[in-house]
Amino acid sequence: MNDEQALGLRLPSPIDEIEDERTRREGVRVLLKRDDLIHSEVSGNKWRKLKYNIEAARRRGARALLTFGGAYSNHIVATAVVGARLGFETIGVIRGEEHVPLNPHLQFAVSRGMRLSYLDRSTYREKTSEAVIDALREEFGNFYLIPEGGSNAEAVRGCAELAAEIDASVNVVMCAVGTGGTLAGLAGGLGADQSAIGVPVLKGGGFLEDDIVRLQEQVYGERVGSWRLVLDYHFGGYAKRPPELDAFIDDFEQRHGLRLDWVYEAKMMFALFDLIERDEFHRGSTIMAVISGSGGVPGA
Numbered sequence: 668m669n670d671e672q673a674l675g676l677r678l679p680s681p682i683d684e685i686e687d688e689r690t691r692r693e694g695v696r697v698l699l700k701r702d703d704l705i706h707s708e709v710s711g712n713k714w715r716k717l718k719y720n721i722e723a724a725r726r727r728g729a730r731a732l733l734t735f736g737g738a739y740s741n742h743i744v745a746t747a748v749v750g751a752r753l754g755f756e757t758i759g760v761i762r763g764e765e766h767v768p769l770n771p772h773l774q775f776a777v778s779r780g781m782r783l784s785y786l787d788r789s790t791y792r793e794k795t796s797e798a799v800i801d802a803l804r805e806e807f808g809n810f811y812l813i814p815e816g817g818s819n820a821e822a823v824r825g826c827a828e829l830a831a832e833i834d835a836s837v838n839v840v841m842c843a844v845g846t847g848g849t850l851a852g853l854a855g856g857l858g859a860d861q862s863a864i865g866v867p868v869l870k871g872g873g874f875l876e877d878d879i880v881r882l883q884e885q886v887y888g889e890r891v892g893s894w895r896l897v898l899d900y901h902f903g904g905y906a907k908r909p910p911e912l913d914a915f916i917d918d919f920e921q922r923h924g925l926r927l928d929w930v931y932e933a934k935m936m937f938a939l940f941d942l943i944e945r946d947e948f949h950r951g952s953t954i955m956a957v958i959s960g961s962g963g964v965p966g967a
């Protein structure tokens with residue numbers, strides 16, 4: 668049994684079409700790539716990013732996976748679930764102080780056997796430094812290290828498989844951007860006539876452009892694919908949730924029966940409709956939106 672069977676993953680993920688007066692008026696098709704349906708507890712793109720990291724960890728004979736995240740990180744949850752199922756110990760290094768009782772994300776991770784450790788914010792910023800990593804090895808012994816959000820070269824390779832599930836009739840693919848690993852791989856895997864648009868969900872996301880280029884360089888040796896970021900849809904910053912965004916989520920749910928995750932996918936879908944109304948897409952275009960997760964806390 669391979670890992671995908673062991674985890675009971677639904678791959679390739681399904682594709683839905685949505686239609687309303689906005690798409691009809693502008694003459695575009697909008698498809699949803701339902702990576703949120705890959706697994707009930709693991710955000711779809713988090714699986715794609717973990718897949719080749721798990722293989723690398725096995726090759727190195729690692730028994731433990733150690734990774735980093737904020738207290739609401741879907742990647743922390745995904746690592747806990749995948750690690751438990753595939754026979755790894757897991758260690759989650761969390762930004763900031765411990766708050767008890769643990770929030771539902773962290774409680775869930777602990778319920779899957781993850782050990783948690785906390786770094787104050789200034790040390791957390793240094794988490795890629797040798798000094799911090801050596802201190803973690805001192806405390807936890809040998810582990811396979813996965814960076815924050817899971818985004819590294821292995822993740823880019825996994826996310827390129829998302830592009831391989833998208834056929835040539837799709838012209839533009841949109842995704843939300845946190846660390847940029849998903850966009851780096853998606854754009855790397857698309858066909859020559861296709862392009863990708865990333866929507867950073869944090870303020871001042873311009874630095875992500877460099878991060879994404881660096882990730883692509885690690886895998887492809889250079890910047891690849893036709894992609895760009897649109898920076899105006901962060902709604903005030905990471906995990907900021909103004910009433911306008913909630914109104915959009917309610918409206919979208921009423922029209923299409925899907926409640927969008929407010930941290931990521933709602934901002935991306937808002938951007939998609941805004942770009943449609945601004946005539947950014949040619950009539951007759953097919954636009955696909957990647958829905959990576961429901962954003963709900965597993966088990967809650």
Ligand SMILES: *Cc1c(COP(=O)(O)O)cnc(C)c1O
Binds near residue numbers: 845846847932961
């Ligand atoms: C992590 C996450 C993203 C962002 O992915 P990156 O590769 O970090 O840019 C988008 N949507 C959901 C639901 C996520 O959990």
